[in-house]
Amino acid sequence: MNVPLSDTFKIQLVALRADAMAQLRAQRGGAVGRAEAAADALASASDDQASADAQRGLAFTLEERESAELVAIDAALERIADGSYGLCLDCGVSIPTARLHANPTALRCVACQTALEQGQSKA
Template sequence: MSQPISDTYAQQLQQMRADLIAQIRAQRGGKIGRAESALDPHDIQSGDWSQVDGERDLAQALDERETAALRAIDEALQRIANGTFGLCTDCGAEIPTARLHAAPTAQRCIGCQTRYERDHPGATPSL
């Protein structure tokens, strides 16, 4: 992949990363961590422990999803840095540009991604 094209994807990925971090901070009310947000005194005082547990489970699931998204962005940036961005991590074929535009964190071509999802049913699908 040419340097100008790689630079374009790098900029897009950096923006995605910055937007995701800003979203995480806004949801948590600043730069507080998972432990601090889990100890919200309002939740404890409400008395409805099932609701509190449900909200915490949802928050944890969102946190795991956001962490996975950040990891995927960082891995894509690493592939740009080492010159393998745009190549399928399974078969080495070029990933179509349209796929990379839609999902710049894509690691696999469509065929390999389909096989991966079939072989790993619990895995999070990738575009």
């Protein structure tokens, strides 16, 4: 991938990372850590135990999703740094830029991703 195009994706990924970090902070009630956020959630739990459990479960699920997104973004930024960004992890072909614009953390071309999702191996 040429440098100006990888710079475009780097800018997009850095912005996505900032958004994900802001969402995590908001879910945690500010810049508190995971343990502090859990303690705050337990302390402010409502009298309805089922509702409180559901709220904690949803918060945990959202945080896990955001954390996974951060890992994927950081991995994509590493691929930009080492020059492998935009190459399919499985077959090595260039991932179309339209796919990368839609999903800048994509690891595979459409064919390999489809094969993976269907439980098949293209290699």
